[in-house]
Amino acid sequence: MRDSPTSNFQVRAEKDLMDDQLVRPGKHALGGLVPMCLGKGGAFGPGGEVLEAAPPGFDLIVARFVGVFCPFAGGMVELHRLGAVDFVANEARGLVHQMDPFAKAIFEIRFETFRDRDAVGYENHAETLAFRRSVCAPCGVGSRGRDILGFPMPRAPTLSKSRFTYGLQCHKQLWWRCFDGRAPELIPSPTQRAVFSRGHRVGDLAQSYVPGGFRIPHDGRQKKKAVAATAQALAEGKKILYEASFEVSDVFVAVDILIKGDDGWTLVEVKSTTGVKDQHIPDAAVQAWVVGVSGLSVSRVELMHLNRACRYPNLADLFLRTDITERVEDFLPRVAGEIESQKEMLDLPIPVLEPGAHCRIPYECPFTGRCQEDPPAGHVSELHGIGAPRARKFIDRGQELIVDLTAGQISGKAIWVRQREAATTEGLVCSADLTKVVPGDAGRVGYLDFEMLAPAVPVWMDCRPFQNVPAQFSLHVRENGALEHHEFLASSGVDPRPEVAKALGQALRGCEVLFAYDADFERRCLRDLAACATAESGLGEALLAMAEKVEDFLPLVRNHVYHPDFRGSFSLKSVLPVLVPDLDYADLRVADGHLASAELETLLLRPDAWPTWRQRKTRQELLAYCARDTLALVRLHDWFLDRKQAV
């Protein structure tokens, strides 16, 4: 709205704006639509000024002026001109038009008011909501909590602990989170969901380490109820509260654990990390502030986190409670001011903020794509191992692309030199000595990949929090050109390590060399597994010996090969599509390690969370994914061998 009074956008009628009751052939949206403003001033009324005839296949929605008498809306005066006529396609799904933001706002108001919001689906309501709050409200158009059309004004967004911390990172992000809460960027990936649910489980478990407390029922939506329940519990003299809820000047917080001590309350925030991080401080501080203003005296703030030194089965020391009172106190004076500034910001159109380090620190912003275009292919930031500061230096000199760099600037960095050559030639570049370092495939060679899980709360002997445990492997074995495949996935409920060790010991028999990508993982796995093997079986030595025979394709690629399509990354997922284009993961649901790990964790630790068909299906998907990974290694090796042959 601020940028330009008119914006182009597309709405897919069926999907985004209305269901088919509203738009369908022969009965366009007119009935459900509010007249829209354009042309001369005037009041609501029948008729309206037809500005343009509808093109074939479209019905016309008449636009009318509704009047904006608002000093804030000086820009809106520009709307009073021809052009913003809406055409609704006779066919659902085809509404393409140009609409003023103001008209759009009203358009959406109407839909939101008359139908439930789901009928509108995801569109960018952010502008609409913000428009109504920031333009209609302050200038008094539509009084007594009503907007210009007489519809109730949207409530001011309420802050919360998490919103506060988002706002601390970036106001613009907070603005979008408040006004565009249904944005696709905010839909958590399966992997993120796994992280969240792990956090919740750890949080619940933490409460059992501070037993005897009273849990405030917490239902996400009914915040007022939770606050009331908390007040009542306090009145009754409860000494330990879980999820105690408070709200002060529209900021809601639920405290993980609140403990009454002799000289005040101890506020405990639970995190499923292994230590205190900087970003935890403001998080705890806003809680302490709200609790304090609510009238409780907070004498101590603790962060309760997992203890790296803890070993299963002794989980007595699973959590550590670190005193962060001082650090919180240092931050506390900033809280009230920050809350105020966040609220003020939310009463205005989206703030202007340049992208910067705050886009990534402490958390990656989900909206980076809205603020910043992706850097073009061949951008200097793709240089391997270049940090943001050094990339900045090049950019400030006007050298945006790798091809702009001079030989002198990248001398001594073989990878950068190769990257520049690849960018210049727009093709694959291999080092001169690549063929000398390509490993042969004589004898019996294996291609190995493990899948691991890393439960936050250890469940197997001698494991610490987040310890990686191999639970699955895939092994392709090649001998004289013939390929065989071995695979294993541990069964639910038991320590996977002995099973995996045994199965792997058998599968590896006779292998003279093993290939992997980023082999250290695999090496360490083999050593760990060796330690789990029973002494008499001889398996331990065999696995240990194999660990010494693991060769890594990653450095081979990184130090000898580059193609512009790597885009600065040497991960298997970046390299493979270029070097082995006919092998991909498109047909697999489980197609990356993160998801694999999350699925593996559920399958092995909480199989009952899924019906049996889902368990069976996931097993198959995990096996298919892991097998694809090792097949990729085979094909990658083939690629290397072909290069050798070609010379």
Added chain:
DNA sequence: TCTCCTACTTTTACCGGACG
């Protein structure tokens, strides 16, 4: 002989990227 500065070397810290 002591201090201070500079230039070089070693150590440490941090970051990015790889994996799960």
Added chain:
DNA sequence: CGTCCGGTAAAAGTAGGAGA
């Protein structure tokens, strides 16, 4: 969320030389 690694940058240490 965690791990580890490698590379680079920053910090700390060291050596040598000049000046007082």
